[in-house]
Amino acid sequence: MAGQESSQTPRYLSELERKLQVSGGEAPLPERLSSPLLAELRHLSGNEQLLKLAEAKDELKTLRLKADERAELICRREDHWQKLKRLLRHNRNAEHQAQAGAILASRQLLQEPNPVQPLANEVMNELRADLNRALQHYRERYDELMDTLTDHSWLLLPAGCPRPSCHST
DSSP: OTTOHHHHHHHHHHHHHHHHHTTOOSTTSOOOOOOHHHHHHHHOOHHHHHHHHHHTHHHHHHHHHHHHHHHHHHHHHHHHHHHHHHHHTTOOOHHHHHHHHHHHHTTOTTOSSOSHHHHHHHHHHHHHHHHHHHHHHHHHHHHHHHHHHHTSGGGGSOTTOOSGGGSOO
16 A cells, blocks of 8 residues: 555544544543544644654654553443442442542542442442341241231131121121
């Protein structure tokens, strides 16, 4: 493709700009990557643009690789963030809410180590414990009430009689 460099440059720059757009975003994501070099390259044309592109090839390659790495990490972490938000709707722990708020406010979704997964695990474990306590309470109350039912004479009603009113006296 020798000789087509100048016709391919706008497509390359557009693709790089697209990659930078998905390298960040709204909180809790970090700010998008940016490069003044891209704006400078857009304002050049012809041989001037090609020369600057050749001079900056290492910087542009590094920028592209960083943008690709971030985009991949965003794909994995956004799912974790959405899961945490769903879990927090059922959680009353103010500390967990505050930790999630700090991740959002500080735009820490891509931080290492992952701040979301351990928090989601804590919230999930707390919700699981709450559900187990509620289930245990239900079982105890059910057993208690079943015990009171076995002490009553209405159990002596004939089969098929749903209410005491159908029982002959």
